[in-house]
Amino acid sequence: MTEDIQDIYKNINKLVTFDVDESSSFEVEKMEFDLKTAVSLLPTMTGDENVTKQLISSIEMYDTMLKDTAKTTLINFILKTRLSENAKVRLSTSYSTVTSLISDMRKHLLSQKSDTALQAQLLRARQDNKSIEEFGNQIETLFSELTISQSNGESTKFEILKPINEKLAIKRFSDGLRNSRLSTIVAARNYNSLKDAIRGAIDEELSNQDPNLSVLNFHRHGGSYRGHNNFRGRGPRLCVIRGVVKVDNDDDKRVIINDFHILPTSGHAGVRRMINNIKRYYFWPKIEEDVKTIFKHTDNLTGANLSTKSNENETF
Structure with a gap:
């Protein structure tokens, strides 16, 4: 009886174990184009630039999941069903690759903001009657748009410019605060992250509020x-x-x-x-x-x- 149990145990081990080299060769299988997935994943353009950005990001993601033979179907689906009438006029009627389609969408459908104008806005930004959170969001938006505009889609430039512009944004945030005491505190802490500087300013303001005013x-x-x-x-x-x-x-x-x-x-x-x-x-x-x-x-x-x-x- 004991020998029978041991034999069964050995057989089970053989079934559930496999060679390491064999497992390392496993890859996620790419899929065919699926209409239901495409409809739910890719939004239809409405004229809102945020929707256009979301569409481009979704196309990039879905492109990595598809087999090469399915990408022509994806391109046709986008050109026929996801674009607004204005977008159809600005783009070509056909594309050989998804990459070229995305490149044209970025070039012709997204507004190109002047980095000089964005930098001027950042340098002039002040809190005025805004809350610290609202002022911080304004600085964050200008910082992001300035870095994207200056890098012009090149990842290498983006990585170089991001820390430089973030330092500038932190300085402008501290200098533009309405409360001069709070401005001095934020500047003295020498933050490396804009989000940390904003959070620190908000916390400092809350901790110094006088309930007996x-x-x-x-x-x-x-x-x-x-x-x-x-x-x-x-x-x-x-x-x-x-x-x-x-x-x-x-x-x-x-x-x-x-x-x-x-x-x-x-x-x-x-x-x-x-x-x-x-x-x-x-x-x-x-x-x-x-x-x-x-x-x-x-x-x-x-x-x-x-x-x-x-x-x-x-x-x-």
Whole structure:
């Protein structure tokens, strides 16, 4: 009985094992053209350049999966069903290889952006009223487009230009930040990756937010907002956008300006400094005009409160 079991075990081993050299010769078999796969994988052009880029990338991938005999079918399928009418006019009616088709698609269907213009945009980029994340995305887009434009499709140039342009993009990101303290911190950390620089700036801003800022102390009383010294405002709720408060209601704007002016910590700052301080936490169009208008009705920049009556007659 024992010998029978051993014989069965040996036979099983022979069936499930194979020579290493034999296994190393295995290759993934390429496929014939499949209509269902092509329809689901290759998007139809809509005029949107992002869709065109996706189509080109999908063609490149599917091309590597097909047998050589199936590639002519792929080319015909693309020319007949995936192109827009405008694209058909710009391309030839037939191609001998998928590579030549893709080359013509890149040349005639994708916009060629000027590297000089992209570099100028990058050098002028500033945060202004954008969040750090939005500003970072703008820098990333300019950095990517500049590198692609300069390399002109050559992988060797791309590998050389990418680290050079990324260093430039990091510098422009740190220099363009609205907060000068944050700009200095990001520059001092000497980041090698733009994504790391953006993430570091966002984390630094969050870690240094003061939860006790008096300018944020608005209390709800029914349908109104109450600021310091019982100064009240009515209107829609304030809209917080990524840590910056967008103010739409005129009464709320007066509350904010009044608070920044009369708080003991403000030291009755000059108009320019006070405008800059407000912009760090709030946003609305024509902030500067509104501050100057309000100050016309104060006692030579003293801490005198704005009356409810003057607020009712004030217009922005």
